[in-house]
Amino acid sequence: MNRRALVTAVVIAAFLTTSLLVRPATAADVPTTLVAYNVNWHVGTHTTPPQPTITVNAGDVLRLRIENHDNFPHTFTFPHFTVNRTLDPGTPTTPFVAFVNITTSTADNGKWQFYCSVPGHAPGTDEARTGMVGWVQVGSASPRPTPGFEVVLVIAALGAVALAVRAFPRRK
Numbered sequence: 363m364n365r366r367a368l369v370t371a372v373v374i375a376a377f378l379t380t381s382l383l384v385r386p387a388t389a390a391d392v393p394t395t396l397v398a399y400n401v402n403w404h405v406g407t408h409t410t411p412p413q414p415t416i417t418v419n420a421g422d423v424l425r426l427r428i429e430n431h432d433n434f435p436h437t438f439t440f441p442h443f444t445v446n447r448t449l450d451p452g453t454p455t456t457p458f459v460a461f462v463n464i465t466t467s468t469a470d471n472g473k474w475q476f477y478c479s480v481p482g483h484a485p486g487t488d489e490a491r492t493g494m495v496g497w498v499q500v501g502s503a504s505p506r507p508t509p510g511f512e513v514v515l516v517i518a519a520l521g522a523v524a525l526a527v528r529a530f531p532r533r534k
Contacts, residue, residue: 389421396438396496397457398449399431401483403476403496408454415497420471424464424498429457436483436494438462440476464498471501 394416397404402412408431418424428438430449438447443464452458477484478494486492 391425392418392422393425395427397429397431398436401494413495415499417499420466420468420501422466426462428460431457436478439479442474466500473497473499
């Protein structure tokens with residue numbers, strides 16, 4: 363094997379390795395309608411199941427359109443992101459609408475609860491809170507991702523370099 367083969371093997375290994383390090387931007391706008399109806403939170407419309415979980419990736423911008431379909435006030439309280447908005451009364455045909463934009467980061471990875479702070483609407487505290495509650499899951503819910511194709515590429519790149527180095531005779 364000559365010097366050209368070694369250079370080719372090293373270039374291929376470098377290409378495979380650097381292609382793993384360069385990732386496309388995954389940040390996205392996540393438009394979501396959150397509806398207060400019948401003292402519950404719903405996503406999309408007031409007919410979806412209550413107590414929703416909205417999932418986003420770190421770096422995404424969660425663009426919430428919050429509608430109050432009840433004829434009495436609510437709040438949208440989201441302590442992790444320091445949001446506390448009052449929602450005036452509305453109806454399903456003429457809802458009160460508020461907008462909240464939340465930019466997430468890797469520091470926000472986890473599951474965070476939002477709720478209505480009007481007394482009796484979300485009784486309990488912290489994770490034991492029930493009633494008018496919902497969650498935002500930032501990032502994967504699994505604690506540790508399983509290795510994927512990237513691991514195979516790194517092993518292949520290292521193998522190519524090892525073969526190239528072994529193929530060259532040592533100078534004395």
